[in-house]
Amino acid sequence: MDKSGKAYWKATCTLIIQVLAVWFFVSFGCGILFADALNSFSVGGYPLGFWFAQQGAMYCFVIMIFVYAHLMGKLDEKFDVHEE
Amino acid sequence: MTLQTMTYLVVGATFALYIGIAIWARAGSTSEFYVAGGGVHPIVNGMATGADWMSAASFISMAGLISNMGYGGGLFLMGWTGGYVLLAMLLAPYLRKFGKFTVPQFIGDRFYSKAASCVAVLCLLAASLTYIIGQMTGVGVAFSRFLGVSNHTGVFIGMAIVFMYAVFGGMKGITYTQVAQYCVLILAYTVPAIFISMTLTGNPVPQLGLGGDFVGTDMTLLGKLDQVVMDLGFPRYTTMTRISTLNMFVYTMSLMIGTAGLPHVIMRFFTVPKVKDARASAGWALVFIAILYTTAPAVAAMARLNLHASVNKAVKQNYATDAARATAMFAEENSIRYDERPNWMKRWETTGLLKFEDKNGDGRIQYYNAKNTPAGATAAGWKGSELTVNQDIMVLANPEIAKLPNWVIALVAAGGLAAALSTAAGLLLAISSAISHDLFKNIFMPDMSEKNELMTGKIAMGCSIVVAGYLGLNPPDFAAGTVAIAFGLAASSIFPALMMGIFNKKMNKEGAMAGMLSGLGITMLYVFAHKGLFFIPGTEFLGLFGGKANFFLGIEPNAFGAIGALVNFAVAYVVSKITPECPEHIQHMVENVRTPRGAKAVDGTHAH
Numbered sequence: 001m002d003k004s005g006k007a008y009w010k011a012t013c014t015l016i017i018q019v020l021a022v023w024f025f026v027s028f029g030c031g032i033l034f035a036d037a038l039n040s041f042s043v044g045g046y047p048l049g050f051w052f053a054q055q056g057a058m059y060c061f062v063i064m065i066f067v068y069a070h071l072m073g074k075l076d077e078k079f080d081v082h083e084e
Numbered sequence: 085m086t087l088q089t090m091t092y093l094v095v096g097a098t099f100a101l102y103i104g105i106a107i108w109a110r111a112g113s114t115s116e117f118y119v120a121g122g123g124v125h126p127i128v129n130g131m132a133t134g135a136d137w138m139s140a141a142s143f144i145s146m147a148g149l150i151s152n153m154g155y156g157g158g159l160f161l162m163g164w165t166g167g168y169v170l171l172a173m174l175l176a177p178y179l180r181k182f183g184k185f186t187v188p189q190f191i192g193d194r195f196y197s198k199a200a201s202c203v204a205v206l207c208l209l210a211a212s213l214t215y216i217i218g219q220m221t222g223v224g225v226a227f228s229r230f231l232g233v234s235n236h237t238g239v240f241i242g243m244a245i246v247f248m249y250a251v252f253g254g255m256k257g258i259t260y261t262q263v264a265q266y267c268v269l270i271l272a273y274t275v276p277a278i279f280i281s282m283t284l285t286g287n288p289v290p291q292l293g294l295g296g297d298f299v300g301t302d303m304t305l306l307g308k309l310d311q312v313v314m315d316l317g318f319p320r321y322t323t324m325t326r327i328s329t330l331n332m333f334v335y336t337m338s339l340m341i342g343t344a345g346l347p348h349v350i351m352r353f354f355t356v357p358k359v360k361d362a363r364a365s366a367g368w369a370l371v372f373i374a375i376l377y378t379t380a381p382a383v384a385a386m387a388r389l390n391l392h393a394s395v396n397k398a399v400k401q402n403y404a405t406d407a408a409r410a411t412a413m414f415a416e417e418n419s420i421r422y423d424e425r426p427n428w429m430k431r432w433e434t435t436g437l438l439k440f441e442d443k444n445g446d447g448r449i450q451y452y453n454a455k456n457t458p459a460g461a462t463a464a465g466w467k468g469s470e471l472t473v474n475q476d477i478m479v480l481a482n483p484e485i486a487k488l489p490n491w492v493i494a495l496v497a498a499g500g501l502a503a504a505l506s507t508a509a510g511l512l513l514a515i516s517s518a519i520s521h522d523l524f525k526n527i528f529m530p531d532m533s534e535k536n537e538l539m540t541g542k543i544a545m546g547c548s549i550v551v552a553g554y555l556g557l558n559p560p561d562f563a564a565g566t567v568a569i570a571f572g573l574a575a576s577s578i579f580p581a582l583m584m585g586i587f588n589k590k591m592n593k594e595g596a597m598a599g600m601l602s603g604l605g606i607t608m609l610y611v612f613a614h615k616g617l618f619f620i621p622g623t624e625f626l627g628l629f630g631g632k633a634n635f636f637l638g639i640e641p642n643a644f645g646a647i648g649a650l651v652n653f654a655v656a657y658v659v660s661k662i663t664p665e666c667p668e669h670i671q672h673m674v675e676n677v678r679t680p681r682g683a684k685a686v687d688g689t690h691a692h
Contacts, residue, residue: 009678016173023169027162027340032333035155039323045295045304050322053158054150054381055291058165058374065172065367072177072363081679083358 130368139507140222148478156326167343220556272499342571345579576648595660603652
C-alpha cells in the first residue's frame with residue numbers, strides 16, 4: 001500500500017472508532033450500564049435510562065450512520081479514492 | 085361485514101399483490117435471480133431490506149415479549165437496530181467493493197480456500213435454518229387465529245406461499261415484492277398503535293404517547309403502568325432487567341453483531357450500484373426499520389395496560405388514596421366474570437394460545453403474579469393466576485383488546501403474514517445460493533450449466549422449507565426467542581470471519597476456519613444443552629454441566645452468541661500466529677478492497 005493509501009486507511013479507522021465510541025455510549029452506556037442512574041431524570045414523561053434503552057439509542061443509530069456515510073464520502077474525495 | 089370475511093379479503097388482496105409482482109418481475113439469468121442486476125436504488129433497497137429484516141419476530145413476537153419484559157425488552161430494540169451501525173461501517177462498503185454476491189464466496193476468496201467456503205456454508209445454514217424455524221412459529225400463530233385453522237395447517241399454508249414466490253421470482257421479484265410488503269406491514273403496525281395511543285394518552289404519535297400522561301389523570305402512562313403491575317405483584321415495568329445487567333449486555337451485543345453477520349441481510353448490500361450507496365443503504369434500511377422499532381415499545385406498554393384493564397375493572401379507575409386503590413384492585417366485583425369475558429378472549433382460546441383455569445372456583449378471572457403474591461390477593465382468596473397468555477399473541481390481539489374496527493384487525497393479520505413470509509423468502513434465497521452456487525457450482529460441479537444451477541437452487545429452497553416447516557411445528561422458544569438464537573449463531577461464526585477478513589490482512593485460512601468452527605461449535609453446544617439437540621424436544625443435556633440453566637455466568641442460551649464471537653476471535657488470532665502467513669497477493673487484495681475506487685458491477689456468473 002502506498003503512503004496515501006495508508007493515510008486513507010488510518011483516517012477511515014479513526015472515524016470508525018469515533019463512531020463506535022458514540023454507538024457504545026448511547027446503547028450499552030446510557031441504555032444499560034448507567035440506566036439506573038439516568039432514571040432519576042425524566043424527559044418527555046420517560047425515565048431517561050428507560051428512554052435510551054427503548055427510544056433514544058435507536059434515534060442515535062440512524063443519525064450516526066448518515067453522519068458516517070457523509071464523512072466517509074468526504075474522506076474518499078480528500079484522498080482521491082472515490083468512485084468516478 | 086364480519087371480521088372473518090374482512091380478514092380473508094384483506095389477506096387475499098395483499099397476497100395477490102405480492103404474487104402479481106413476483107410474476108411481473110420474473111428473473112431470467114442467474115445473477116438477476118440473486119442480485120437483481122445490481123441496479124436497485126438505495127432507498128428502494130433500504131425499504132426492501134426493512135421488509136426482509138422485519139420478520140415475524142419483529143412484527144408478531146417482539147412487542148409481546150417487551151410487554152412481558154418491560155425495560156429489559158429494550159435489548160431487542162437496541163440489539164436489532166444497533167447492528168446496522170456495525171454493518172454500515174465494518175462490512176457493507178467493503179463487501180460491495182469485493183464484488184461477489186454471497187458470503188461463502190467472499191470467505192472462500194479472501195481465505196483462498198474452498199474448505200473455508202464450505203465452513204461458511206455450514207455456518208450460514210445453521211443460522212438461516214434456525215431463523216426460518218422462528219418464522220414458521222410466527223406464521224403458525226398468525227394463521228391459526230385469523231384464518232380459523234389449526235396451528236399445523238397454518239404452517240403448511242405458509243410453506244406453500246413462501247415456496248411459490250421465492251422460487252418463481254428470485255431476488256428481483258423479491259426486491260419489489262418486499263417493497264410492497266414493507267408498506268403493508270408498516271401500515272399494519274402503526275395504524276393500531278396510533279389509535280391506541282390516541283385513546284390512552286390523547287397523543288396520536290405512539291413514540292410521544294408512551295411518555296405522555298394517562299388520559300384523565302396527571303400521571304404519566306408509564307407511571308400508571310408501573311403502579312398497576314406492582315399492585316399485582318409484577319416487577320416494576322420501567323426498571324426490570326433481563327436476568328442481570330451482564331446478561332442484558334451480552335444479549336444486546338449478540339443481537340447486534342448477529343445482525344451484521346446474517347447472510348440474507350448482508351446480501352442486500354451487494355445489490356446496490358456503488359460502494360457509496362452501500363453505506364447510505366444501511367442508513368435508509370435503519371430509517372425504515374426504526375419506524376416500527378420505535379413504535380414497538382409503545383405497543384408493548386399499552387397492550388400490557390389494556391390487557392390488565394380488560395380483566396380487572398379497577399385498573400383504569402382513579403382512586404384518591406393508595407389504600408382505596410389497593411382495596412379496589414382485589415375487590416371481587418372488579419375481576420370480570422369468565423362467562424362475560426370479551427370476544428377476543430374467546431377467539432384466542434380456540435387457538436390454544438390463551439387459557440383460563442378457575443383455580444378458586446369463583447367464576448371470575450384473576451390475573452396477577454402468583455410467584456410474588458400481593459397481600460391483597462391472599463386476603464381476597466385468590467388461589468393463583470388464572471389466565472395464561474402466550475406472549476406471541478400480544479401484537480395480533482392488541483387491536484382486538486382495544487376494540488378497534490374490524491378492518492384494522494384484518495390489516496394487522498395481513499401485516500403479520502407479510503413480515504413472516506418476506507423474511508422467510510429472503511433467507512431461503514440465501515440458503516439456495518449457498519447450496520447451488522457456493523457448494524455445487526464452485527466446489528463439486530464446476531462445469532454445471534446456468535440452468536442446472538438455478539434448478540439446484542430451487543430444489544435447495546424446497547428442501548429447506550420442508551425442514552424448517554417440520555421444526556417449526558415444535559419450536560424451541562417464542563418466535564423472537566428462536567430468532568435470537570439464530571442471531572447468536574451468526575454472531576459467533578460469520579461476523580468475526582468477515583470482520584477479520586477486512587480489518588486484519590494477515591489473517592490466514594487456518595485461523596479463520598478454526599475461529600468459525602470453534603465459535604459456532606461452542607454456541608451450538610450451549611444452546612443445544614438448554615434447548616435440545618437440533619432443537620428436538622427431550623434431548624437437552626444440561627446434566628452434563630451440573631444441571632443448572634444459564635450455567636455460564638448466568639447468561640441465557642439466546643444471548644450466548646457474543647461469547648461465541650469472543651471465542652472465535654481469540655482462537656482465530658492464536659491459530660493464525662502459529663500457522664503459515666497469509667500469501668502476499670491476498671494481502672494486496674485486502675488493501676484494494678479497502679478503497680472504493682474501481683468497484684465493478686457484481687459478477688455473479690463467473691466466480692473465478
